[in-house]
Amino acid sequence: MPTSTSPAVRLSDVRLEYGGRTILRGLDLVVPRGSMTAVLGPSGSGKSTLLAAITGELVPAQGTVEVFGQPVPRGARALLEMRKSLGVLLQGNGLLTDLTVAENVALPLRAHLRLPESELRARVAAKLDAVGLGGAADLFPRELSGGMARRAALARALALDPPLLLCDEPLTGLDPIASGVVMALLRQLNQSLGLTCIVVSHHVRETLPVCDQAVVIANGTLAFEGVPDALQASQDPLLRQFLDGAAHGPIAFDDVTGQRAA
Amino acid sequence: MPLADTLRALGRAGLFALSVLRASRPRRDFLAELVKEIYKVGARSLPIIVVGGAFVGLVLTLQGYRTLTTFGASDALSTLLGLSLYRELGPVLTALLFIGRAGSSIAAELGLMRATDQLKALELMAIDPVAKAVAPRFWAAVISLPLLTGLFCLMAVTAGWFEAVPSLGLDNGTFWSGLQGSVDAWDDYGVALLKSAVFGGTAALVAAYAGYYAEPTIEGTSVATTRAVVNASLLVLMLNFVMSALLFK
Numbered sequence: 001m002p003t004s005t006s007p008a009v010r011l012s013d014v015r016l017e018y019g020g021r022t023i024l025r026g027l028d029l030v031v032p033r034g035s036m037t038a039v040l041g042p043s044g045s046g047k048s049t050l051l052a053a054i055t056g057e058l059v060p061a062q063g064t065v066e067v068f069g070q071p072v073p074r075g076a077r078a079l080l081e082m083r084k085s086l087g088v089l090l091q092g093n094g095l096l097t098d099l100t101v102a103e104n105v106a107l108p109l110r111a112h113l114r115l116p117e118s119e120l121r122a123r124v125a126a127k128l129d130a131v132g133l134g135g136a137a138d139l140f141p142r143e144l145s146g147g148m149a150r151r152a153a154l155a156r157a158l159a160l161d162p163p164l165l166l167c168d169e170p171l172t173g174l175d176p177i178a179s180g181v182v183m184a185l186l187r188q189l190n191q192s193l194g195l196t197c198i199v200v201s202h203h204v205r206e207t208l209p210v211c212d213q214a215v216v217i218a219n220g221t222l223a224f225e226g227v228p229d230a231l232q233a234s235q236d237p238l239l240r241q242f243l244d245g246a247a248h249g250p251i252a253f254d255d256v257t258g259q260r261a262a
Numbered sequence: 263m264p265l266a267d268t269l270r271a272l273g274r275a276g277l278f279a280l281s282v283l284r285a286s287r288p289r290r291d292f293l294a295e296l297v298k299e300i301y302k303v304g305a306r307s308l309p310i311i312v313v314g315g316a317f318v319g320l321v322l323t324l325q326g327y328r329t330l331t332t333f334g335a336s337d338a339l340s341t342l343l344g345l346s347l348y349r350e351l352g353p354v355l356t357a358l359l360f361i362g363r364a365g366s367s368i369a370a371e372l373g374l375m376r377a378t379d380q381l382k383a384l385e386l387m388a389i390d391p392v393a394k395a396v397a398p399r400f401w402a403a404v405i406s407l408p409l410l411t412g413l414f415c416l417m418a419v420t421a422g423w424f425e426a427v428p429s430l431g432l433d434n435g436t437f438w439s440g441l442q443g444s445v446d447a448w449d450d451y452g453v454a455l456l457k458s459a460v461f462g463g464t465a466a467l468v469a470a471y472a473g474y475y476a477e478p479t480i481e482g483t484s485v486a487t488t489r490a491v492v493n494a495s496l497l498v499l500m501l502n503f504v505m506s507a508l509l510f511k
Contacts, residue, residue, distance in 0.1 A: 080390070086386070088383075088386040088387075090379045090383055090386070093383075094378065095383075096380050096383075097374075108389065110291055111394075156387075
């Protein structure tokens, strides 16, 4: 049974496979309620795969994933129910291109709540105001800048007031100012609404300062779990390579000629 | 293993068709989407159907007149025109034009929705993407294609009349009485509409399946669009033979 003291997300000895290949193994992670957690790691390290396990898109080959004390269900109907308590900000935003910004935000409200039209409009306006897009309600996604589209997708992810928000690479493709705006907005929502927030990113500098907890994924497993200051101070060669952006170190990557630089 | 792959694809397509039917619930949002899709796949197909129908009527009349005149049977021109149009050419040609115009657009739209994470976003918002994006397109095709077939036949007969009576000099009364006497409201016209509804549903399902399961890339969308047009066209031609064999005495 879920309790108010159970963490927002708990992973216990999780192994994740994709296409028969192990992507992540031995994952043990607790994300406390109301916290803001950064999941960091190089591109292709399996950060988005971790999110897929939390949303139920990927069933772990081993171990359990719990959201608010309940194992992530496998049945389609139960999974849909669980997803009503999740807000997900996708890397590509996933805004429906034939709907305006306001209609996109209204989409989950229309699908799951039977609200009078006036109340629905008020809720949509409130969400758009919260992300600073009050004047963009009638624009289509193609008319938005990258930062505006990301905030519109954020407003839609928050439409049902979910207790847990998952953000997959929220800063990709954004300039430094837009990145700062989005991260400040996430922190503000986390603090004002008590929203638990998991931010998957490889943008260390922008992400770490606003998070309570940091997790680094590298070489197929959790390389670090702790507070951001401890991560910044770490002298672990693997973490230093990632934090300093060094080409050579324990984290291997393939260069364009296929030779391993490590 | 090509056989195993084919069987797997057929099974998946069958399950997809079932999921579309299961997701079709006439709620307010669904009906609003349906009206929008009828406009997109039906109303926007009007120009191609009007022009296509007129020229098919013209060529049928021309070739029919030349052949029938050889045997001194030019009075039977409207019978030839009516039966060939309502029984076979009307439903089949309208379906093929519809597939080229609307089927390709259904596959491309769903393929792009896959490539740009729109379908994934719907799933993560606990909204069934089949109910939201596929079912309205399917029912819009089922409703639109019979209406488009009726218009196609009307245009073909009208164009045929203009060529036969004012241009070739056939008797106006003979033309209309021949058409009225040979075309039965149910056995010919009704069956044409039934065939069209089946073709519409088939075309939409094949196109939606191709787009829904497209590789999430631009190239994947392009492949899905081509596959939708080719597969749906072949399936319509095959179904037409089966339905004609079963329905026409």
